[in-house]
Amino acid sequence: xxxxxxxxxxxxxxxxxxxxxxxxxxxxxxxxxxxxxxxxxxxxxxxxxxxxxxxxxxxxxxxxxxxxxxxxxxxxxxxxxxxxxxxxxxxxxxxxxxxxxxxxxxxxxxxxxxxxxxxxxxxxxxxxxxxxxxxxxxxxxxxxxxxxxxxxxxxxxxxxxxxxxxxxxxxxxxxxxxxxxxxxxxxxxxxxxxxxxxxxxxxxxxxxxxxxxxxxxxxx
Amino acid sequence: xxxxxxxxxxxxxxxxxxxxxxxxxxxxxxxxxxxxxxxxxxxxxxxxxxxxxxxxxxxxxxxxxxxxxxxxxxxxxxxxxxxxxxxxxxxxxxxxxxxxxxxxxxxxxxxxxxxxxxxxxxxxxxxxxxxxxxxxxxxxxxxxxxxxxxxxxxxxxxxxxxxxxxxxxxxxxxxxxxxxxxxxxxxxxxxxxxxxxxxxxxxxxxxxxxxxxxxxxxxx
DNA sequence: CCGTTAACTTACCATTGATAAGTTATCTGT
DNA sequence: ACAGATAACTTATCAATGGTAAGTTAACGG
Numbered sequence: 001x002x003x004x005x006x007x008x009x010x011x012x013x014x015x016x017x018x019x020x021x022x023x024x025x026x027x028x029x030x031x032x033x034x035x036x037x038x039x040x041x042x043x044x045x046x047x048x049x050x051x052x053x054x055x056x057x058x059x060x061x062x063x064x065x066x067x068x069x070x071x072x073x074x075x076x077x078x079x080x081x082x083x084x085x086x087x088x089x090x091x092x093x094x095x096x097x098x099x100x101x102x103x104x105x106x107x108x109x110x111x112x113x114x115x116x117x118x119x120x121x122x123x124x125x126x127x128x129x130x131x132x133x134x135x136x137x138x139x140x141x142x143x144x145x146x147x148x149x150x151x152x153x154x155x156x157x158x159x160x161x162x163x164x165x166x167x168x169x170x171x172x173x174x175x176x177x178x179x180x181x182x183x184x185x186x187x188x189x190x191x192x193x194x195x196x197x198x199x200x201x202x203x204x205x206x207x208x209x210x211x212x213x214x215x216x217x218x219x220x
Numbered sequence: 221x222x223x224x225x226x227x228x229x230x231x232x233x234x235x236x237x238x239x240x241x242x243x244x245x246x247x248x249x250x251x252x253x254x255x256x257x258x259x260x261x262x263x264x265x266x267x268x269x270x271x272x273x274x275x276x277x278x279x280x281x282x283x284x285x286x287x288x289x290x291x292x293x294x295x296x297x298x299x300x301x302x303x304x305x306x307x308x309x310x311x312x313x314x315x316x317x318x319x320x321x322x323x324x325x326x327x328x329x330x331x332x333x334x335x336x337x338x339x340x341x342x343x344x345x346x347x348x349x350x351x352x353x354x355x356x357x358x359x360x361x362x363x364x365x366x367x368x369x370x371x372x373x374x375x376x377x378x379x380x381x382x383x384x385x386x387x388x389x390x391x392x393x394x395x396x397x398x399x400x401x402x403x404x405x406x407x408x409x410x411x412x413x414x415x416x417x418x419x420x421x422x423x424x425x426x427x428x429x430x431x432x433x434x435x436x437x438x439x440x
Numbered sequence: 441c442c443g444t445t446a447a448c449t450t451a452c453c454a455t456t457g458a459t460a461a462g463t464t465a466t467c468t469g470t
Numbered sequence: 471a472c473a474g475a476t477a478a479c480t481t482a483t484c485a486a487t488g489g490t491a492a493g494t495t496a497a498c499g500g
Contacts, residue, residue: 233477236477237477237478273481275479276479
């Protein structure tokens with residue numbers, strides 16, 4: 001057992017316990033990805049932390065990329081959950097949109113690495129990067145679909161807002177895209193350039209939300 | 221001479237002509253980076269296209285990263301130039317901001333790979349990604365500084381607009397950050413997810429610009 | 441207690457960015 | 471003309487990477 005690991009369990013797994021090894025690998029991979037980034041994390045280092053040989057990882061994942069996707073799904077579940085909660089507890093259309101934006105930005109800042117991986121494709125292969133925004137028709141059980149689900153919720157929220165009488169300055173889908181792009185601009189900037197002397201981080205979030213609401217809602 | 225290359229010149233360079241080899245390397249690297257991306261482009265492939273051995277590249281660049289930075293500087297020069305032209309020919313403060321946004325977005329869409337490299341840090345080392353936004357005090361001759369210069373121009377444009385009487389809803393630097401973030405959100409989304417069925421690409425650009433102008437300018 | 445097979449290891453592969461050390465061709469001073 | 475000096479370049483090699491092949495060990499069912 002590796003003293004520096006939170007995942008290693010030491011010995012060989014008993015039959016039928018392979019799934020616990022899989023979770024140990026995910027845990028170790030998550031720690032290392034968050035500590036050092038995707039590229040810097042090698043399968044050998046993950047294997048070391050778990051306490052197995054490198055090829056053992058390939059018993060549980062087809063490749064490195066799928067480990068990352070499994071982790072993204074896990075983390076994005078939290079955001080999807082909090083959006084569902086907003087949808088089920090907040091009825092005012094304006095407030096829903098605002099709360100979505102707040103939750104989205106809060107999530108991005110709380111999970112910058114997962115955000116980077118899904119929405120910015122930082123240091124990951126092309127095939128992974130494309131998973132952030134997928135067509136609505138794509139298989140919802142497919143790994144890495146989290147980002148697309150989040151975006152789809154915003155489209156629904158804004159479409160429902162319009163259906164319930166809110167006048168928009170642009171088509172509903174365009175409004176959703178503008179809203180997402182604006183908040184994504186804030187999130188990605190704060191995440192990718194943490195060392196930049198931003199004038200006022202909180203004001204950038206609330207200000208952008210104000211600007212977007214005013215811009216997409218007629219008379220907003 | 222490699223028949224598939226636009227850069228290879230065949231033989232050994234004469235003394236004092238090393239700079240032409242350097243430019244050939246940059247040209248070949250640019251083609252390959254744009255065709256296949258940064259990671260997929262190996263120094264061996266660059267060297268093949270130029271028609272020299274791989275280690276020969278290290279006579280002209282300390283590493284692969286510096287090749288990319290040199291290319292980014294080259295390309296960003298075009299954007300900096302067009303911004304300078306706007307500043308020298310457009311006097312109306314509102315129009316200046318709008319024209320900046322248009323030029324910025326147009327540049328991003330015309331040079332998506334360089335944009336990714338400087339502003340999104342896609343598939344490149346941490347050290348390169350950080351160069352997009354640098355402190356104003358940084359050495360302006362340093363490779364990769366282009367993105368920061370562009371942002372600094374926007375700060376100036378908005379600060380001058382305020383000084384000339386334009387009323388802003390937020391501090392000038394915050395307005396610049398919001399403006400940049402919003403346009404960056406549009407640019408990065410369209411660049412990173414080109415296959416997504418965006419409702420209306422042109423409207424997203426002009427719409428976001430409208431929204432931002434209205435949002436940061438009092439009574440705008 | 442024996443055979444099946446899940447769980448895992450050792451040995452290996454091609455490719456990567458990069459370096460060390462040697463070679464060749466061109467220029468300069470005499 | 472010729473002898474360094476050195477710019478320009480090559481061959482050989484390195485350690486690290488993601489991934490594979492093939493064998494080994496241990497746990498379970500009958």
